[in-house]
Amino acid sequence: MSATDVMTERSFYAKVLEATPSGERLRLCLECGNCSGICPFGYLMLYPPSRMIAMMRADRINKVVETDTVWMCVSCYACTAVCPSKIPLTPGLMAGIKEELILAGNVPAELQSALANSQRYGNPQGESPRKRADWTLGIQPEVRIMAKHKQSVDVLWFVGDYASYHPRVQAATKALAKVLNALGVDFGILGPDETSDGDSQRLAGERGLFEMLAEKNGKALGRYQFNQIITTDPHAYNAIKNEYPALGISYPVQHYTEFLAERIDVLKLLMKQQISAKITYHDPCYLGRANGIFDPPRDLLCAIPGVELVEMTHNHTNSLCCGGGGGGMWLDGFQWEKAHVRLSDWRVREAMNAGADVLAVACPYETPRFEDAAKTMPGAEALKVRDIAELLAEALGV
Amino acid sequence: MNIVVLIKLVPDLVEELTIDSGGAGLDLTFARWIINEFDDHALEQGILLKERHGGTVTVVAPDLEGADDVLFTAAAKDADRLIKVKGDFTMANNHALARAFSAIIKDLQADLILTGVQAHNDLDGSAGPLLAECLQLPYVGYVSGVAVNDGKSTIRKEYPGGLLAEMEVALPTVLGIQAAEQPPRYVAVSKVRQAMKTSSIEELDASDLNPDGAAEIGRMFQPEAAAHAEMIEGSPEEVSAKLVGLFKELGVL
Numbered sequence: 001m002s003a004t005d006v007m008t009e010r011s012f013y014a015k016v017l018e019a020t021p022s023g024e025r026l027r028l029c030l031e032c033g034n035c036s037g038i039c040p041f042g043y044l045m046l047y048p049p050s051r052m053i054a055m056m057r058a059d060r061i062n063k064v065v066e067t068d069t070v071w072m073c074v075s076c077y078a079c080t081a082v083c084p085s086k087i088p089l090t091p092g093l094m095a096g097i098k099e100e101l102i103l104a105g106n107v108p109a110e111l112q113s114a115l116a117n118s119q120r121y122g123n124p125q126g127e128s129p130r131k132r133a134d135w136t137l138g139i140q141p142e143v144r145i146m147a148k149h150k151q152s153v154d155v156l157w158f159v160g161d162y163a164s165y166h167p168r169v170q171a172a173t174k175a176l177a178k179v180l181n182a183l184g185v186d187f188g189i190l191g192p193d194e195t196s197d198g199d200s201q202r203l204a205g206e207r208g209l210f211e212m213l214a215e216k217n218g219k220a221l222g223r224y225q226f227n228q229i230i231t232t233d234p235h236a237y238n239a240i241k242n243e244y245p246a247l248g249i250s251y252p253v254q255h256y257t258e259f260l261a262e263r264i265d266v267l268k269l270l271m272k273q274q275i276s277a278k279i280t281y282h283d284p285c286y287l288g289r290a291n292g293i294f295d296p297p298r299d300l301l302c303a304i305p306g307v308e309l310v311e312m313t314h315n316h317t318n319s320l321c322c323g324g325g326g327g328g329m330w331l332d333g334f335q336w337e338k339a340h341v342r343l344s345d346w347r348v349r350e351a352m353n354a355g356a357d358v359l360a361v362a363c364p365y366e367t368p369r370f371e372d373a374a375k376t377m378p379g380a381e382a383l384k385v386r387d388i389a390e391l392l393a394e395a396l397g398v
Numbered sequence: 399m400n401i402v403v404l405i406k407l408v409p410d411l412v413e414e415l416t417i418d419s420g421g422a423g424l425d426l427t428f429a430r431w432i433i434n435e436f437d438d439h440a441l442e443q444g445i446l447l448k449e450r451h452g453g454t455v456t457v458v459a460p461d462l463e464g465a466d467d468v469l470f471t472a473a474a475k476d477a478d479r480l481i482k483v484k485g486d487f488t489m490a491n492n493h494a495l496a497r498a499f500s501a502i503i504k505d506l507q508a509d510l511i512l513t514g515v516q517a518h519n520d521l522d523g524s525a526g527p528l529l530a531e532c533l534q535l536p537y538v539g540y541v542s543g544v545a546v547n548d549g550k551s552t553i554r555k556e557y558p559g560g561l562l563a564e565m566e567v568a569l570p571t572v573l574g575i576q577a578a579e580q581p582p583r584y585v586a587v588s589k590v591r592q593a594m595k596t597s598s599i600e601e602l603d604a605s606d607l608n609p610d611g612a613a614e615i616g617r618m619f620q621p622e623a624a625a626h627a628e629m630i631e632g633s634p635e636e637v638s639a640k641l642v643g644l645f646k647e648l649g650v651l
């Protein structure tokens with residue numbers, strides 16, 4: 001590193017400040033250690049949040065940039081939620097330090113390829129952008145793709161990367177399309193015009209990439225007429241609600257669970273099939289902790305005839321992360337090598353302990369992560385992982 | 399040290415390939431072009447050598463869709479000179495590419511010319527040896543490590559079966575890179591955007607795109623699925639018993 005490259009506390013602080021609303025609160029750290037205590041991987045980080053702040057204050061943040069355990073951070077917002085000084089630790093400090101690691105070339109290979117894929121194809125999986133709407137095949141009435149539909153719609157459904165391409169998650173995506181159809185919602189999707197929301201790339205430290213992806217989505221959205229956006233993915237919801245407006249992209253947006261909960265009375269009339277099961281609900285970090293949406297998903301589950309809702313030990317603000325956020329989806333190998341445990345295993349164990357037959361989720365990262373965990377955990381074979389949209393579709397008989 | 403990296407752009411296999419109406423070539427009307435994976439390694443090796451020994455890295459790429467992005471990304475990785483070779487390269491084979499590039503590289507007084515050892519669309523041999531022939535320089539392929547000392551290079555060459563050879567080659571030389579000493583680095587979008595503002599691409603005309611010398615392609619075929627996988631059903635015990643039986647039948651047990 002040349003003398004001009006050496007990052008001082010001041011320049012790092014200035015960067016965090018620039019990139020994060022309320023970033024200046026970093027100055028208010030009490031060194032209480034709550035953040036590091038609640039961090040699910042804090043015990044593996046050489047510099048968990050509070051220690052990192054101490055290093056920053058001592059003007060030794062460069063030491064942190066040389067380590068790789070920062071990549072254990074799954075951007076779960078647990079530290080941010082408990083900080084008594086309300087410091088934006090997840091989007092400010094953690095994403096900021098990850099950005100420094102990326103600029104210094106200290107990036108695990110699996111994360112590199114997800115970022116490079118996002119740059120080139122607009123999705124982290126490296127799938128063909130032309131095939132983004134292929135999941136709609138066979139759904140009746142047909143899912144409208146805005147570029148072909150050429151008319152305004154009431155609801156623009158931002159489908160997202162995993163919901164569009166992941167074979168397991170596609171089942172939940174199709175289920176949601178059927179639920180929307182059953183409700184007679186006038187909706188359309190961007191299809192090949194849609195690009196990754198970029199939120200997890202941002203939280204993995206690639207802010208420039210996030211902006212590039214957001215700009216592309218902003219242009220695509222600007223071409224069409226609609227009244228509001230709904231998203232499948234809480235990360236997309238978080239990006240469009242909290243980050244896009246600062247880039248001049250501003251639309252009313254709801255997560256699909258909020259949107260459907262507003263139509264719960266109609267749903268109740270239409271749901272004829274019983275689902276006799278004990279169901280527990282996993283609060284996704286970016287729906288619950290980061291955005292305070294706790295009740296709509298639970299209300300939907302309770303509206304299904306036959307469902308008994310049970311809570312796991314960690315619920316609501318205290319929910320556990322599935323391990324997929326902030327780049328975690330693209331760091332499984334790296335994190336396994338460091339930890340030899342998976343956060344999804346922990347969650348599945350809690351669901352079993354709660355006596356649940358079904359672990360219900362509302363985020364596309366979670367179905368495959370929890371299903372993988374359930375497959376490998378002795379005793380969890382019978383636990384079913386279902387997206388709320390899938391349960392609703394089943395109850396509707398569609 | 400003057401390092402020149404030759405980059406080929408190849409059709410991106412994320413999109414399905416189709417054969418054109420003539421039947422002997424690809425329909426490239428809607429192709430997206432991507433840097434040949436091995437050339438990305440060649441670039442990384444060039445940058446690593448520059449970091450170790452100083453000097454300059456010049457990157458040369460054909461004028462196809464995406465060339466600017468590839469060149470600016472190279473600049474963001476610290477390449478010094480960016481050259482785009484103008485001409486219709488869509489259907490150019492490696493013989494034509496080697497002739498066109500050698501005419502340009504001749505004037506660059508390179509000590510070391512690095513390129514990927516192969517590309518998925520090499521139908522007429524790989525570009526490296528053809529280029530070396532045009533330039534009358536030595537060529538070593540399947541290289542996975544390069545050190546430079548006193549006008550000589552020490553090269554690690556990979557052979558099948560895990561064998562490695564170390565050899566000395568006088569400079570200047572052309573090397574076909576199999577793998578750089580570290581995986582190609584990721585550059586942040588912000589750095590690429592910066593490079594777009596601060597660096598410029600020189601455009602040079604390809605003298606001629608002469609494809610002579612290559613074998614003629616009679617016809618191209620889409621691959622056909624010939625055999626199907628057999629799913630073994632049953633309890634774990636039954637499945638393993640059947641598997642053992644199959645292995646014995648096939649003579650591997």
Ligand code: SF4
Pocket residue numbers: 035038039040041042049072073074075076077078079080089090094
């Ligand atoms: S966001 Fe979550 S994983 Fe990251 S430091 Fe905070 S508590 Fe730890």
Ligand code: SF4
Pocket residue numbers: 028029030031032033034035036049050053082083084085086087089
């Ligand atoms: S929880 Fe907040 S105040 Fe306490 S150490 Fe962490 S950052 Fe500082």
